[in-house]
Amino acid sequence: MPNVSDALVQARGLRKRFGSFEAVRGIDVDVARGEVFGFLGPNGAGKSSTMRMIACVSPRTEGSLQVLGMDPGSDGPRIRARIGVVPQLDNLDAELSVRENLEIYGRYFGLSRRHVRAKAAELLEFAQLAERAGDPVEPLSGGMKRRLTIARSLVNDPELLLLDEPTTGLDPQARHLLWDRLYRLKRDGVTQIITTHYMDEAEQLCDRLVVMDGGVIVAEGSPTELIERYSTREVLELRFTPEARPEAGVLEPLVDRVEELPDRFLLYTADGERAQAELARAGLTPLSALVRRSSLEDVFLRLTGRTLVD
Amino acid sequence: MTSPTTPGMPAPPQVPPILRMLPAGGYAGRSRMLLLRSATASRRTWMAFVSGFFEPVFYLIAMGQGLGSLVGELPGPGGEMISYAAFIAPGLLAASAMNGAVFDSTYNVFFKLKYARLYDAMLATPLGPVDIALGEIGWALIRGGLYATGFLSVMAAFGLLTSPWALLALPAALVVAFAFAAIGMAATSFMRSWQDFDLVTLAILPMFLFATTFYPLSVYPRWLQLVVGCLPLFHAVELMRALTTGAVHLGLLGHLAYFLVMIALGITVAARRLDVLLLK
Known part of the structure; x- marks a missing residue:
């Protein structure tokens, strides 16, 4: 056939x-x-x-x-x-x-x-x-x-x-x-x-x-293509206390892109460790900082401006 | 590439002409598989069968023997005097055919439709809404047939079958059950919640009590006779009473026609509505 x-x-x-x-x-x-x-x-x-x-x-x-x-x-x-x-x-x-x-x-x-x-x-x-x-x-x-x-x-x-x-x-x-x-x-x-x-x-x-x-x-x-196309290699996740929480604009010069979520910031960059170091130099002290690899979650956030599972 | 058809999987059958008015692609010719499913499932729910058999028997004993001893004899459909038990027994036969079929095609079908999502699962196979409608109605029919056989045996044991025509009461009971199951399933397809089932009770209970099950039509004034004469259970009772007492006449075919119309109407509406409800 x-x-x-x-x-x-x-x-x-x-x-x-x-x-x-x-x-x-x-x-x-x-x-x-x-x-x-x-x-x-x-x-x-x-x-x-x-x-x-x-x-x-x-x-x-x-x-x-x-x-x-x-x-x-x-x-x-x-x-x-x-x-x-x-x-x-x-x-x-x-x-x-x-x-x-x-x-x-x-x-x-x-x-x-x-x-x-x-x-x-x-x-x-x-x-x-x-x-x-x-x-x-x-x-x-x-x-x-x-x-x-x-x-x-x-x-x-x-x-x-x-x-x-x-x-x-x-x-x-x-x-x-x-x-x-x-x-x-x-x-x-x-x-x-x-x-x-x-x-x-x-x-x-x-x-x-x-x-x-x-x-x-x-x-x-x-999945790999999408991550490559729409996200960076690494993501730095930052949580701040409400008092110490900076404006997103302060973080933007440090990395490629910043997403602001209700409870945290996502900083998109090729090198998360380096961004974290620059953060410290700029005098910002987050409650917690986590470097991870980009996932499809980040792709989705980039494409739609929203998270997948609320 | 070889043919991807799974071995042992037969092609869909030709659609019989009478089913052409039903939704296209809605019939795989396998409604008997629903019967197989119901039969398998009923091995665990046989108590429902037993209670369905005893209900009319209890009525017959309480009303026929108990109340009957006060009532004495009354004229049957042929004019001859018969016992009160012999009068109400065919009425109870008709009513049990109705009750069993209505219960199966309303409560049971609604549950499978809305809660168990059984029909959704079936429609993911080649089965279509027509297979489901016919299969479920067919099962209600089989149950109705078993109840009718049981009740007719009880009637025979009580000496309430006085004519060989009574043998036809069994197929007649099946026709009646078929008609009520078809209409019941059509009605169920319009139900939105369990509250709507109060309407079923509201239709069934008065019919059971007033459609000449327990006394002849002649007790009503003329206008009420006309109303009762339109009720399906009235036609079922007439049919059964004529057959079990042997007062057979050509007019019975009119009652039969009543049920054939109910069957055609019920199946058509049920299959179309299932199509709308499930295939949206």
């Missing part, structure tokens, strides 16, 4: 309106086979609306959208047969056991009883839930439920996996375990689209990402 392009998802001028509110305001997206693609942005940026359109459960208002080379508007069921969806809120079937959640879900795809039984056993191992197979879903921890939801999304061997804020609300240990599973899937060649408002998650998982804000894409690239 020579005309099949490498783009699993291709959007041009994609828009979504709910009444008078426009959640997605004309975005272009290309997701290539095998990559992990991220939508990064704060709540209300239009990430989930975009995901729902790609998942063929929300008709687009305007623009073109191709998923697996098909149109979600007319080929929804055919596309959904080949993708896996991990929604933002777990919607496991509380009336079924852990194993039944996988088996019955597989049956919705029209898979045979024998096929789903073998698949469920394999996925229970993958999700580290084999010991809980016969248990009801409700007593499972948040991390276990999330892993089960991800296992469920894999029951049809999807070519494309959509994960909407996969680790929101999980403790650090559960997040790392989940990231590890997602990394294994990537290694197995499963294309993934992830939305997140966690910078570390985007940096850990995504090969390429777009930063969304107010329904539009404000930047696009790999």
